[in-house]
Amino acid sequence: MTPKTLVDKRVQTAFEESMDDFKSGRYSGPFDTAAESSASLHKAAAGRRARKARRK
Amino acid sequence: MRLIHTAKFEKDYATAPTDVQKAFDKQQRFLADNLQHPSLHAKKYDESTGLWQARVNRSWRFYFTIEGDASSCTPSSRIRSSSENRQDASVGIRCDPSTRPLPQFGRCYLISLPYIIRNLSRFRALGAVAGAPCRHALRTASMKARTNAMSA
Numbered sequence: 001m002t003p004k005t006l007v008d009k010r011v012q013t014a015f016e017e018s019m020d021d022f023k024s025g026r027y028s029g030p031f032d033t034a035a036e037s038s039a040s041l042h043k044a045a046a047g048r049r050a051r052k053a054r055r056k
Numbered sequence: 057m058r059l060i061h062t063a064k065f066e067k068d069y070a071t072a073p074t075d076v077q078k079a080f081d082k083q084q085r086f087l088a089d090n091l092q093h094p095s096l097h098a099k100k101y102d103e104s105t106g107l108w109q110a111r112v113n114r115s116w117r118f119y120f121t122i123e124g125d126a127s128s129c130t131p132s133s134r135i136r137s138s139s140e141n142r143q144d145a146s147v148g149i150r151c152d153p154s155t156r157p158l159p160q161f162g163r164c165y166l167i168s169l170p171y172i173i174r175n176l177s178r179f180r181a182l183g184a185v186a187g188a189p190c191r192h193a194l195r196t197a198s199m200k201a202r203t204n205a206m207s208a
Contacts, residue, residue: 011119014064015107021062029060034085037059045070045077 057088072116079113087120 021027028044031037061069069077086093087110101109101119108120 015105015119018062018064021064026063027060028066030058032058034059034088037061037084038081041061041066041069044066048070
């Protein structure tokens with residue numbers, strides 16, 4: 001079992017990273033609908049996959 | 057509610073399995089409509105940072121913060137009926153009416169990773185493998201055998 005303190009620590013680190021991203025303008029949106037948001041996420045994921053494939 | 061996601065979130069989303077991505081898309085729709093949707097199980101995770109947690113599926117969670125008044129994320133009638141939400145609103149999630157994009161909705165920032173609770177799936181797997189009869193079943197079986205012996 002993963003202790004809760006460890007989970008909390010991981011979440012806290014991820015939160016700080018995300019806030020850094022947000023403060024430095026590395027974010028997408030705001031999106032008015034969930035569909036727009038999902039489309040953007042899919043696009044970003046596809047871009048990431050393509051970049052990975054090119055590196056190989 | 058309007059949605060924003062950070063680069064970190066996009067990275068986590070891209071690395072998540074496809075079924076989790078699909079589940080997240082669905083949950084995101086619920087979140088945009090109603091923070092109190094029963095499927096989300098949304099709750100305040102950390103009071104000091106204003107971090108919220110909601111479910112993607114049984115073993116994955118996502119985290120977010122709400123910019124604006126939390127009470128504006130859900131219909132006001134529900135807020136009045138629920139003491140919990142009244143408490144959340146009074147705790148002071150940042151409220152800035154001047155930057156609120158829509159008059160009746162707050163802004164929701166999706167900020168953090170979908171987090172997997174590995175133990176839950178391990179527990180499920182263990183439960184399936186073990187398949188041993190529980191104590192109650194054993195006790196009732198022995199009681200039945202005893203009564204049968206007595207009657208005979």
